[in-house]
Amino acid sequence: MTSANPLESTASTPSTPSTAPEASAVKRRANRSYTLITGCAVAGLIVLLALVSFLWLPYAPDDTSGGRLAPPGADHLLGTDKLGRDLFTQVMTGSRIAVEAGLGSVLIAATVGVTLGVLAAFAQGWLDDTLSAFLDILIAFPTLLLAMLIVAARSATLESAILAIGLAQSAVVGRVVRVLVKRVLAQDYITAARTSGTSWLRITAGHILPNIWPTLVVNLALQFGLAVLAEAGLSYLGLGAPPPNASWGGMLQEAQSTFTTAPAGALAPGILLVLLVIGVNLIADGLRDTLDPAARGRGV
Amino acid sequence: MARYLLRRFAFLLVSLALACVVLFVLLRMLPGDPANALTAVGATDEQIAAARHSIGSDKPLPEQFAHWIGQLAQGDLGTSFVSSLPVGPEITARLQVTIPLTLAAFALAILIAVPAGFLAAYRRGTWYGALLSGVSQLGIAIPVFWLGMILIAVFALNTGWLPAGGFPPDGWSQPGEAIRSLTLPVLTIALVMSASLIRYVRSATLDVLGSDYLRTARALGSSFAGAMWRHGLRNAAVPVISVLGIELASTLLGAVVVESVFALPGLGSMLATGIEQHDYPVIQGVLFVSTLAVLLIGFAADLVQRIIDPRLRGGLSGGIR
Numbered sequence: 001m002t003s004a005n006p007l008e009s010t011a012s013t014p015s016t017p018s019t020a021p022e023a024s025a026v027k028r029r030a031n032r033s034y035t036l037i038t039g040c041a042v043a044g045l046i047v048l049l050a051l052v053s054f055l056w057l058p059y060a061p062d063d064t065s066g067g068r069l070a071p072p073g074a075d076h077l078l079g080t081d082k083l084g085r086d087l088f089t090q091v092m093t094g095s096r097i098a099v100e101a102g103l104g105s106v107l108i109a110a111t112v113g114v115t116l117g118v119l120a121a122f123a124q125g126w127l128d129d130t131l132s133a134f135l136d137i138l139i140a141f142p143t144l145l146l147a148m149l150i151v152a153a154r155s156a157t158l159e160s161a162i163l164a165i166g167l168a169q170s171a172v173v174g175r176v177v178r179v180l181v182k183r184v185l186a187q188d189y190i191t192a193a194r195t196s197g198t199s200w201l202r203i204t205a206g207h208i209l210p211n212i213w214p215t216l217v218v219n220l221a222l223q224f225g226l227a228v229l230a231e232a233g234l235s236y237l238g239l240g241a242p243p244p245n246a247s248w249g250g251m252l253q254e255a256q257s258t259f260t261t262a263p264a265g266a267l268a269p270g271i272l273l274v275l276l277v278i279g280v281n282l283i284a285d286g287l288r289d290t291l292d293p294a295a296r297g298r299g300v
Numbered sequence: 301m302a303r304y305l306l307r308r309f310a311f312l313l314v315s316l317a318l319a320c321v322v323l324f325v326l327l328r329m330l331p332g333d334p335a336n337a338l339t340a341v342g343a344t345d346e347q348i349a350a351a352r353h354s355i356g357s358d359k360p361l362p363e364q365f366a367h368w369i370g371q372l373a374q375g376d377l378g379t380s381f382v383s384s385l386p387v388g389p390e391i392t393a394r395l396q397v398t399i400p401l402t403l404a405a406f407a408l409a410i411l412i413a414v415p416a417g418f419l420a421a422y423r424r425g426t427w428y429g430a431l432l433s434g435v436s437q438l439g440i441a442i443p444v445f446w447l448g449m450i451l452i453a454v455f456a457l458n459t460g461w462l463p464a465g466g467f468p469p470d471g472w473s474q475p476g477e478a479i480r481s482l483t484l485p486v487l488t489i490a491l492v493m494s495a496s497l498i499r500y501v502r503s504a505t506l507d508v509l510g511s512d513y514l515r516t517a518r519a520l521g522s523s524f525a526g527a528m529w530r531h532g533l534r535n536a537a538v539p540v541i542s543v544l545g546i547e548l549a550s551t552l553l554g555a556v557v558v559e560s561v562f563a564l565p566g567l568g569s570m571l572a573t574g575i576e577q578h579d580y581p582v583i584q585g586v587l588f589v590s591t592l593a594v595l596l597i598g599f600a601a602d603l604v605q606r607i608i609d610p611r612l613r614g615g616l617s618g619g620i621r
Binding site for chain 1: 311314319322
């Protein structure tokens, strides 16, 4: 239909045969697992922050006893914001929202996307064309736009944002899954299974899902990072979680006007955002190299 | 090729029609009555009914839809519920910010990403190949609005070299000021966009570098640059162009966040205000224009891909189906 999806090229291009000598191949593989470990460590740190925030916070989220725009110090690790609320507390609750946004969106994208993708792949002729055209149009709509419409329809809450991001990502995941499943369906062993009378349901569960899950998991990990960024963008525009729940995007928006006088508030949430996304992307890279050795060293 | 062009064009029209229906239906599903935006708080039922009548929202949906399509066919994008101004000229005025912003950022991103991505692949394993990959990892993870904030802090607030936001009210009749106010937004979008482009360019280059045809060309005595020029460029360009099309399309409206950071009066901020005020004609107009642009960009990207890669000239969609 329209041009190929960028994520599709990850899946569709055959890998380059490796001609590297054995020693460097081993060394490279060692580097790869470092990628996975680094990613897990970085993203794990943020997840830990989110988990701890459920049990313990340095201050109550609405405690304004610290005074306005206090500089970072022993009492307030990152200082306070315009209203005197502790920034480290907000950063911690923000990490909770970021992780929730990522997990929620990916869950929706995985459920809806895999269903749509498998259906489109099994469908033939006009049904396949219609489903693909539908996915294409959905992909052509920027995530943010879809999100703005859904948020406008449902009011700005974290759930609206997650729903919007998840649905937009479903289209991307659906397209990738469709191509992956089509490729598996073209294999001789599927024909063999069909001729021996295996049902489509069993073929899906027994042959297709085991064959596509490595690429799928990597793709979902990448979508997690994108979802976190999208949620931050929505909150920045005031379309995410409403005020008392500090989202990193919302914090950054609030701190923009005081960037030069109180830089901590404008830097800390951004740095954590970047760390979380990099961590998750590294996990995706590491997983791809571990699960899908053919794609090793290709980097997209 | 002519047959393909026709079919592809028909697909474009069908997509546009489909998008119009989806757009219209989706908008009417929004809660809230646009007539409320027109009347004062505590307006009587008659006043609200009159407001509904004046904007035509009391008519049945199919009639409203037919009315909108009829207007579109005449090149009329309708009139804003809120400001009572025609939407078309407003969009044209906004485009003088959005189009230069998008195109300049797009061009700059290509200028950064193509050489950098090629080097990252060609010099894979060296320290600066690794550095380039690392920088692009960082660029992908940075929220675009935060990068904008940092650039403002450094280049506008601290040094005062460039304005922190806004656009000259006279627009391009003050070209110097207009360019100065677009510099930071362009840089923001270009940096983020090039970060993901680098990865695609790198991967496409790696495919070419590992290909049999390049090795054969080299074995036949062709220089590396010659072989890359004759055989590599076309092959590497195909996947990159499809990504470029999508990037360009998403930048057009994705610019809404950047426009918000830099307080630019572009298409994105017009849409944001329209959504806030339930101003259907404005939302419909902006989304129609941008959907058309997105579809045209996809059309152009497909066409360019076919021109440079004869292998794609098979079915409607080409490539792996």
